[in-house]
Structure formats: C-alpha cells, structure tokens
Amino acid sequence: MNRNSGQDGFDEFATAAWPRLLRSAYLLTGDHHLAEDLTQTALVRTYAHWRRVRRADALAYSRRVLVNLNIDRIRRRHGTVEVGEQPLATVSARPDTRVDERDEAVRLLRTLTARERQVVVLRHYFDLSEAEVAHELGVAKGTVKSTLARALAKLRVTAENGAPDYEEVVGQ
Numbered sequence: 001m002n003r004n005s006g007q008d009g010f011d012e013f014a015t016a017a018w019p020r021l022l023r024s025a026y027l028l029t030g031d032h033h034l035a036e037d038l039t040q041t042a043l044v045r046t047y048a049h050w051r052r053v054r055r056a057d058a059l060a061y062s063r064r065v066l067v068n069l070n071i072d073r074i075r076r077r078h079g080t081v082e083v084g085e086q087p088l089a090t091v092s093a094r095p096d097t098r099v100d101e102r103d104e105a106v107r108l109l110r111t112l113t114a115r116e117r118q119v120v121v122l123r124h125y126f127d128l129s130e131a132e133v134a135h136e137l138g139v140a141k142g143t144v145k146s147t148l149a150r151a152l153a154k155l156r157v158t159a160e161n162g163a164p165d166y167e168e169v170v171g172q
Contacts, residue, residue, distance in 0.1 A: 010050050013058050014043050020059070021066055027121045028070050030110045038073070042066040063126065067118060067136055074114045111158045116151035119144055 021042060025035035042065040046053060053061050109117050115137075122133045123144070130148070134141040 007047075007050065009055060010047055013055070014047075017059055017062055018043070021062055024063065024121060024125060025066055025070070027106070027109060027125060028067070028117060030106055038066055038069050041069055064136055067122070070114075070118070108155050108158055112151050112154060116147055116154070119147045120151050120155070123148055
C-alpha cells in the first residue's frame, strides 16, 4: 500500500478549498490573521480524517470544522468578541469598488454578535438552507430563523446609518 494513500486527493482539495474557507473564516472573525489560523487548523483536522471524509462532502466537512473552531474560540474568550485590525486593501485585479464593498461588508458584519455573524455567513455566503445552518450550528431551525431575522434587521439599520469606523468600534 502506498504510504501516501491517505493523502490521495487532499492536496488538490486543500488548494481548491483554501480561498473559500479563508474568505469564510474572515467573514466570521473580521481578522485576516485569525482567519488564516482557523483555515489552516480546519484543513489540518480535515487531513487527519481524510480517509473517512467522503470526497463529495469534503468542503462541507471542512466548513463544519471551521465553524466549530470559531465557536470554540469564542467560548474560550467567555463570549467576548475581538475586533481585528481594519482590513487593508490588497493589490488585486479587482476594481477598487469590489475592495470597498468587501470592506463595507466586513464592517457591517462586525456589528453583529458572533452567533448572528455565523448564521448570516452560513446562510447567505455559503447559501445553506435554514435547516442546514441549524444542523451546522447544532441549534433548532427556529433559532436560525429568529437569529437571521434579528441580524438582517440590524444590518439594514446599520447600512442605512452607516457602519461604524474601526476606531468607533474599538473605542466602545
């Protein structure tokens, strides 16, 4: 048996999944460095179970690990939510408006609680159904619905009034 048989396909999967998992982690945390750490840890844990992970469900498995890692991080901090540094626009082929829109989305997401942010990201970024979000987070579907409604209402109000700048959030 090939010594790397457990790794078959993992390198390709990790390369393809990295950008999406990293964006998800960034949306969940608002901190680029923390997002990289969570993504790396999620992929390490996925690799540890790679033989048992069904290839068709590998992204879902990794996403679940990522969300659980973030939940664990929040629980360890006793419910406090850290606000990361203001994201800096990076050199990219995208127009400046895409960077501005991304930064605005992150600023808006930072106004939500960690649970609200998780529900919004899973529902609208990953396009999971309410039942799938409930399963991912281990909560009732009704909890997802109420959390999502509350989060979207907050986002509407915040978007209309303007998201707070980084300094305003840190100063609170």
